[in-house]
Amino acid sequence: MCAFQKTNTSREYSARFLLFYIPRAGPKQQHELQKTKYQLYIPGVKKKKRRKRRRKRRRKKKKEKKKRRRRRRRREKKKKEEEEEEEEEEEEEEEEEEEEEEEEEEEEEEEEEEEEEEEEEEEEEEEEEEEEEEEEEEELFYFEPLFPIRFRVVLSLPFLSGRVSQLARHQVRDKWVVKLSLTLQQRRKL
Known part of the structure; x- marks a missing residue:
């Protein structure tokens, strides 16, 4: 409760009294009352202002809430999209690794086959080579006897053309050829 001091007299009036006093006040007093009007307790005026302020606050809070919700949703959406992208990238990487492993396995198999x-x-x-060596050894055995005299005798036979084969050995019933084959067998055993 605010008090308003009258200029003409020293009496103090309450705010409620002043409400009824305002219309009968003089111009000077009315001007002073207009200055202090919002300081006085006038029923209804302050309530209206309070309501307005409350409404404003509520609207502000609602707007802020909406903003927060939107931001949250956007963040969640972004997070989900990033997670999905990461999962897709991981899946792609895994597929690439599997393909590389399969290629490596195929290459290894091909290398093994080539090695085999x-x-x-x-x-x-x-x-x-072993067969050729054996043939060469046989040839060497035939052409390098221990006793060159016997070899000359074999070569001097008209139906042998430079090489004594097994067939020829069996066909020819000559003591020199038999002796030569014996010496060859002995040489192979050594």
């Missing part, structure tokens, strides 16, 4: 083929070829070559 090379080994088989080497074995075949070794077998061929």
